[in-house]
Amino acid sequence: MNKKILRTVIGTLFAATMCFGMTAFAGDGADKEEIKGTSYKFEAEHTDLSVFFGRGYSNETTGVGAICYDKYQAGASNDYFICDMYDTSSFISFTIESSEDVENVTLILRATAEKGIESLTDKEFMIGYRAEADTEMTRIEFGTLEFDDVNSDWKGSGLRPFSDYVISKEVSLKKGVNYVGFAVSNDEKIGGTAVAKAPIIDCIELIVPEDCKAELTMEENAASLKQIERLEDE
Numbered sequence: 001m002n003k004k005i006l007r008t009v010i011g012t013l014f015a016a017t018m019c020f021g022m023t024a025f026a027g028d029g030a031d032k033e034e035i036k037g038t039s040y041k042f043e044a045e046h047t048d049l050s051v052f053f054g055r056g057y058s059n060e061t062t063g064v065g066a067i068c069y070d071k072y073q074a075g076a077s078n079d080y081f082i083c084d085m086y087d088t089s090s091f092i093s094f095t096i097e098s099s100e101d102v103e104n105v106t107l108i109l110r111a112t113a114e115k116g117i118e119s120l121t122d123k124e125f126m127i128g129y130r131a132e133a134d135t136e137m138t139r140i141e142f143g144t145l146e147f148d149d150v151n152s153d154w155k156g157s158g159l160r161p162f163s164d165y166v167i168s169k170e171v172s173l174k175k176g177v178n179y180v181g182f183a184v185s186n187d188e189k190i191g192g193t194a195v196a197k198a199p200i201i202d203c204i205e206l207i208v209p210e211d212c213k214a215e216l217t218m219e220e221n222a223a224s225l226k227q228i229e230r231l232e233d234e
């Protein structure tokens with residue numbers, strides 16, 4: 001399957017999914033400390049980006065080119081994040097393996113945004129998950145991601161610090177492989193070559209409830225790890 005077709009297939013999976021009426025919300029992560037359980041953090045820059053396509057304000061970006069170094073010291077975990085998601089087909093997906101079925105997992109997204117992108121609703125930016133055997137993503141109705149103070153002049157030309165957004169406390173994972181996906185679904189022309197608005201994604205955190213023994217691991221992509229090594233050497 002060529003990359004363009006694969007992108008379309010994944011985009012369609014999201015688009016065709018019904019909303020499941022889940023109770024979910026977004027916030028500034030203030031209530032994150034109160035969530036009890038075992039926390040697993042997975043870096044966006046370690047995901048498989050082989051079919052990634054995106055745009056910046058004056059460029060197109062493919063594959064591991066989407067991995068950016070946190071030169072502004074905006075608080076990115078592991079010092080890297082995914083940038084240039086300003087295309088209508090941009091998405092990233094985390095491949096998470098769970099040792100058993102688990103419900104009521106909390107999903108936290110660590111993200112920020114560039115100047116001018118003050119918010120993203122769950123219709124403009126879709127977040128969902130599915131087990132490998134499922135054909136459709138379960139879309140999360142998280143409301144709106146607010147990037148407060150995004151238009152401040154961060155250290156001259158810097159980036160607004162990253163924030164933690166509690167996306168859902170009701171994610172279900174099945175034993176085996178699961179996908180947690182983030183896809184652009186708007187066509188707001190925000191300037192230059194950028195034809196959609198999107199967040200800048202640092203990592204996700206999954207918190208397994210206290211009484212559950214499920215262990216989570218992420219398949220880290222070799223090409224992405226290699227790209228980070230390359231950037232470290234620069």
Ligand SMILES: [Ca+2]
Binds near residue numbers: 078
């Ligand atoms: Ca990161």
